[in-house]
Amino acid sequence: MxxxxxxxxxxxxxxxxxxxxxxxxxxxxxxxxxxxxxGFTYSGERFNKYFSDFSEKYGFHDMYSGGFYPYPTLEEYWAYWSRYIQINRYESTPxxxxxxxxxxxxxxxxxxxxxxxxxxxxxxxxxxxxxxxxxGDYGLFQCSEPCCQKTYDNQDQIERMVAEQSDMRISAELIPKCPVCGKPMAMNLRADDNFVxxxxxxxxxxxxxxxxxxxxxxxxxxxxxxxxxxxxxxxxxxxxxxxxxxxxxxxxxxxxxxxxxxxxxxxxxxxxxxxxxxxxxxxxxx
CATH class of the missing domain: 3.40.50.1220 (TPP-binding domain)
Incomplete structure (x- = not known):
């Protein structure tokens, strides 16, 4: 009770x-x-301000859904996530x-x-x-495997992804890779047993x-x-x-x-x- x-x-x-x-x-x-x-809301006006193009193309209507969407390429995945991280980690709350x-x-x-x-x-x-x-922390990357229990600050990489993306894609050269094993990076967020x-x-x-x-x-x-x-x-x-x-x-x-x-x-x-x-x-x- x-x-x-x-x-x-x-x-x-x-x-x-x-x-x-x-x-x-x-x-x-x-x-x-x-x-x-x-003011860190994940739907409504704030979502539409930053992700209306993704919403129109992929059909989701809030940031959480966008984070779980099965993007066909890493270029699209990181275009979405770089915007997401930029506004929810590196910008101030309203x-x-x-x-x-x-x-x-x-x-x-x-x-x-x-x-x-x-x-x-x-x-x-x-x-x-x-x-x-x-x-975890939106400001950290980890190996997607993971090959080791290390995390990496991501601000410089995220800012570049946001600045240089086009048509909801980043260039292949901007896809973050693990400096130890070379596999793609992931966010340091507790979603499964791979959390570092x-x-x-x-x-x-x-x-x-x-x-x-x-x-x-x-x-x-x-x-x-x-x-x-x-x-x-x-x-x-x-x-x-x-x-x-x-x-x-x-x-x-x-x-x-x-x-x-x-x-x-x-x-x-x-x-x-x-x-x-x-x-x-x-x-x-x-």
Whole structure:
């Protein structure tokens, strides 16, 4: 059974503000809903602005579908993905939600675990040593096989693909190849067993685990933003379990329509339903 609160109230604000002020540490768990609130939407006007030609030719109507489309050639595949990466990794979000959130927590001892792969936390000023991107990064290539557990920064290659593509194709010479084995590159995104967890991934995982151990049984705020149920075992369920286990912990969930918690931690939870950009704006102005 779940406890669900329908709307934001002044009491919610006061509780969250007081809990944050009192907390020895804040564990931030972020999902796709946070980036969506910041304007990184994958359909509608934004999709049409950048991909209307692909939509007309291939018949899909959102960026996710385009990412899974079986393009007949790598020249077409990378024409699509280079645009996708450019606007969702290297350009700024339309709304300053991440920047507002950073002002909210920057003076606290915090750590971020996120399933997002768009690098928005670091662009907003969060310390990269306090970030764990569990599912990869749009800014990294890996071998498609993979022949080794290495990743490679892709910004220069992506920018060239975007600048030089024509008729929804890049030239064959721009197709990224693994520098070790020569096979085509792939995105460093967790989609199957080929996902590469490089040295940086393991270092971030260890820093996260050390942070959890260091603050075990302290006054800790588990602050979840925009996490859905695609991969609840990464953030949501562990946050619930750690809140239940720690008598000094509080669980806070900000989500547009899915701010819930188990009945078992209801008295230790703050669930705020609504658009995250509106909620953070409210906190920033207060």
């Amino acid at each position: 779940f406890f669900k609160k329908p709307t934001l109230t002044p009491l919610d604000f006061e509780r969250l503000k007081a809990t944050l002020d009192m907390a020895d540490a804040v564990i931030i768990g972020a999902g796709a809903g946070l980036s969506s609130a910041a 709304k300053p939600v991440y920047e507002q959130f950073f002002q909210f927590v920057k003076n606290k001892d915090y750590f971020v675990i996120t399933t997002n792969v768009d690098h928005c936390f670091q662009k907003a000023g969060f310390d990269k040593k306090r970030l764990f991107y569990t599912q 967890q490089d040295a940086g991934w393991y270092q971030a995982a260890e820093r996260y685990n050390l942070f959890l151990r260091r603050h075990e049984n302290t006054h800790i705020l588990f602050l979840e933003l925009g996490v859905g149920y695609n991969t609840p075992g990464i953030i949501k369920y562990p946050f619930w379990q750690m809140t239940a286990k720690n008598p000094h912990a509080t669980y806070a969930c900000l989500n547009d329509g899915e701010a819930v918690c188990p009945k078992e931690i209801e008295k230790k939870a703050i669930c705020i339903n609504g658009d995250i950009s509106d909620i953070l704006g409210f906190f920033t102005k207060a």
